Amino acid sequence: MSDKETLLSMGFDAARVEWALRATKNAGLQPAMDHILAHNDESVPTAEELAEEHGEEANIPDVGEAKSIKCSECGKTFRSQATASFHAEKSGHTDFEESTEEIKPLTAEEKAAKLTHLKDLLAAKRAAQFKEDEKASRANEALRRKAGQDQGRIKEEMEAKELERDAARKRADKIADQKARAAVKAQIESDKRERAAKAAAEKAAREGRPPPGPTAADAPPKPSAMAAGKSSEAPQTRLQIRLHVGGAPLIKTFPSTSTLVDVAEFVSSENLAYSVDTVKFSMTFPRKVFGPNDMHKSLKDNGLTPSAVLMANV
Template sequence: MAGDKETLLGMGFDPARVEWALKATGNRGLQPAMDHILENESKPVPSMDAVSESAPAASNSSGAMDVDDDEDMEALQHLGVAGAGAVEAKSIKCSQCGKIFKNTALANYHAEKSGHDQFEESTEEVKPLTEEEKKQRLEELREKMAEKRAKKAAEDAIEAKANEHIRRKQGKDTHKIKEELQAKEVIKEAEQKRRDKVEDAKARAAVKAQIEADKKARAEKAAREKALREGREITDAPGTAGPANPGPAAAAVSSGVAGKDYAETRLQIRMSTGGQPYTATLPSDSPLMAVAEYLAGQTLNVDIDTVSFAQHFPRKTFSRSDFSKSLRELGLTPSAVLIATP
């Protein structure tokens, strides 16, 4: 109706939503249209062609209700209205609250909202609202609309607060997990640095020991060679195995063997393919084959039947026949650095 439309537009509602509400409620009145607007204000306005139009209540030209139609009779019976009598009905009255309605559509709407189910036909005609009544009705509708909007705003605020609480909790949990992972990485890196430092220290100590042993062996060898040239008696360092007065032949043999009789030999084994060196301490009487077996036990890349060993200083490559000789016989005591080729 034009009056309802103008009232809704005057209340500040969007024209498209007003058209939608009036069509969807079948122009049953201001209250149903406004309820429809408030209930669907968060939804987008559909195309008017897609909106199903509720059929408005029928009335005859004199303003009286036409109850001869089967559908209207069924609507009246559904509302609990007795069958139409001889008296011409001009409205429907709610027996429970006394309100009167000019058509069955408005009576149905009242029944849905109030839960009332007792209605009767009435000869009382629904009079048009006066200007004062219209203003009062409009003010009531505005207050109701403001109340509904305030209620919805409060519900939205509670929901937003709950969502914010969930979001913050998730953010804190994610930050905590990230900090724990970073702490674990720091600990892991520190442990790796410590292990690397220990391994480097061991490697430097082994190299230093090898250098000292080589220097000592070279010095002893030079001393023997000088004694042979000068025809002097060769005197071994304390603890050196061999006769007290070796002959020239024995001196020649002993000159190619490293000095003292050490019970154990410390070896640093480096792979020709690179990687971390292996450190082992073996009895000096162990054959070179024991070194191959030790290395094969440390890495699957080594086969004891094909592996070979060499020294960079003094430069020497050991043959397969040397694998049966002891570390002492090969001059590797008390320590040596071997290069292994798989």
């Protein structure tokens, strides 16, 4: 609703509304209302006076002796063409006629009551707008805080995941490096045995003796011994590890699929005197020393399941 329509809906005379709007140069509802209140007891200038005041040509409608305008459709009368046009816009009525009926001007009490009503409406409008602005401000602040919290949480989660990935990469690199070094050492030991066997065979050939057979250390384990070692298919293996350097034995339960390399890593993490690369394991019963090839076998394949006692040597 425009400022003019709002003032007309309050019952103010259209000429006084036009005067206020022209005098304030359509600066808004509040300046127009202030003008009406300030000049309430003054007579409204004529069209010629208004035009002369603003340097315009007068535009006076020729209404003859008519004192009002009447709507033929609903019978309402209006003081001016402006109020009749406002009624036409709101009601959709199009049939109007001039009337000699004179509309009595508002009394001082009626004007004061309408002015009070207008002030109340403006105050209520300002209060409603203030509440809407305050509500919107609170909603915007809540959205801003939530966005900041979400960004902080996402950043923390990303940092935590990156740390987890770094730790996993380091563990994988460490295990791969240990396995590679163990494989190289196993290959060196195998090459040593092959060279020793070749040298022994060449020496026997020079001396006219048959080549020596494989030693007990080189012979594969007997089926009966392996069968005795694999006395259980338990998914877990409990190990008691006695340290050669002294101290209380280490006790831990491993998955039966773990290797002696995993056990070596555990021992080195518990006692700094041991290194993953140099620690060696043995058993007293049955008597057995685990070689480099055994380090990559599972605990079950090494006959340690479901439980065993190991000696850890530096």
